Amino acid sequence: MNVEGVSPPTPFLARPGKPALPWSDWIFSFHNYLTALGGEAYSTERKTALLLHCVGAEAQRVYRTLPVQPRREDEDEFHAAERQLAEFYEPQVNVIAERFFFRQRRQESHEPTADYVAALRRLAVNCSFGQMTDAMIRDQVVEATVHPILRERFLQDKGLTLDRVLEIAEAFERSRREATAMAGPARPAADGAQMPVPAEEADLHEDSSAEEKVIALLTDEESVLTEQDVRTASAADPELQQLRHQIKRGWPSSAKACPVEVQPYFKIRHELWVRNDDVILRGAQQSGTLVGWKGDGQCNVTVVFQHDLKDPLTQLVFRAVEEHRQQPSVDLGGLARAAVSGDEVALDMFSSWRPKTSSTRFLVARQENLNVFVGSASG
Numbered sequence: 167m168n169v170e171g172v173s174p175p176t177p178f179l180a181r182p183g184k185p186a187l188p189w190s191d192w193i194f195s196f197h198n199y200l201t202a203l204g205g206e207a208y209s210t211e212r213k214t215a216l217l218l219h220c221v222g223a224e225a226q227r228v229y230r231t232l233p234v235q236p237r238r239e240d241e242d243e244f245h246a247a248e249r250q251l252a253e254f255y256e257p258q259v260n261v262i263a264e265r266f267f268f269r270q271r272r273q274e275s276h277e278p279t280a281d282y283v284a285a286l287r288r289l290a291v292n293c294s295f296g297q298m299t300d301a302m303i304r305d306q307v308v309e310a311t312v313h314p315i316l317r318e319r320f321l322q323d324k325g326l327t328l329d330r331v332l333e334i335a336e337a338f339e340r341s342r343r344e345a346t347a348m349a350g351p352a353r354p355a356a357d358g359a360q361m362p363v364p365a366e367e368a369d370l371h372e373d374s375s376a377e378e379k380v381i382a383l384l385t386d387e388e389s390v391l392t393e394q395d396v397r398t399a400s401a402a403d404p405e406l407q408q409l410r411h412q413i414k415r416g417w418p419s420s421a422k423a424c425p426v427e428v429q430p431y432f433k434i435r436h437e438l439w440v441r442n443d444d445v446i447l448r449g450a451q452q453s454g455t456l457v458g459w460k461g462d463g464q465c466n467v468t469v470v471f472q473h474d475l476k477d478p479l480t481q482l483v484f485r486a487v488e489e490h491r492q493q494p495s496v497d498l499g500g501l502a503r504a505a506v507s508g509d510e511v512a513l514d515m516f517s518s519w520r521p522k523t524s525s526t527r528f529l530v531a532r533q534e535n536l537n538v539f540v541g542s543a544s545g
Contacts, residue, residue, distance in 0.1 A: 172199060173199075174196075174220050175192060175196055175220060177221060177223075177225070178220070178221040178222050178225050178255075179221065179224045179225040180222035180224060181223065185255065189251070189252055189256045190256065190291065192221075193248065193252070196220055199220070200213065210243045210244050213244040214247050217244065217247060217248060221251065228254060229247065229251060232254065261292070261293060264289070264293045265293045267289060268286065268289045268290060268293050268302070268306070271286060271289055271306070272312075273307070273311055273312050274312070275312055275404060277312075278335075278339055279307065279311065279316075279331070279335035279336070280332060280335070282307065282310075283303060283307060283331075286306055287299075290302065290303060300327070300328040304328040304331050307331050307335075308326075308331070312404050313338065313404065313407060314408050314410075314411040315407055315411065316334070316335060316338050318411075320334065342402055345401060346398065349394070349398040349399070401444060405427045406446060408428055409427070409431055409438075412424065413435075413439065413440050413446070417432070417435045
């Protein structure tokens, strides 16, 4: 039926079965249709006939079987018919359960905030929030957003409203899309076999007979990824955003107290730091000083060389050497520079080294061999 060029809504229930839409959604569409027709001026009988025609044959049959009820005060035939159909087709709502489902709805990793708000608004229909609906949706977005940085921006706004939440989120998500587009297509990742091995995964003293190799050194070769690629990818990655937030805020005493996304980083938390451009790095935080020392059985330390490094170190593994191979007459500053450059002879002069972050104090265990430490000048 097409009256005055306006199409009616799809029948609510044309044949036996389950309605395709909840009654509340369908009756909303019907009222829009009635308004478009100018139906408020129709007689009560005509509006009732239009309602029963649009609900579909099966819903009409159900309506005819409903027990006759007296009309309520100030209720005409049309509103009485609408109420009776609503009472039959609308399930009883458990507000406590509906609010639980509302609170459990979290934002998906790739879900725009506007879509998330729309989903929350649909869930809020049965929650009886009343005039607090927008405030409840706002609070849920602030709590459940997948972007920790965005949550910080929300909390900085003392008069935060739901409209303001959508405005801030849209600007943030648009800038991320633009940054990703400017970065161009993804580049191939480097071979994982060539990446540095964490100290925890490689026990350097377990097998002294095994020949140790340099795992990674700074080189002049062109990288697979540019600095801009790294910055863009780091800014766009939700897990790195959360990790960056955790590093800046400080770590709790146990991994279980961390968000699930950053728990795998807990063991190396003291090795992680955030550069000024928000890129997360692992290792020494500054160029630092390459120091070689010799420790005796009483934990006395003799510094045998000290060399300032102008470039940050990546991870190094020096080959173990015997005590008698140390040469007091060696130019230790030059030897350090050669070692950092990857010179095999220089590497043979040094003992095994594990990466450590900068520290103003250190303890030396019972060792007689030469050790290498990377730290601050005061370390």
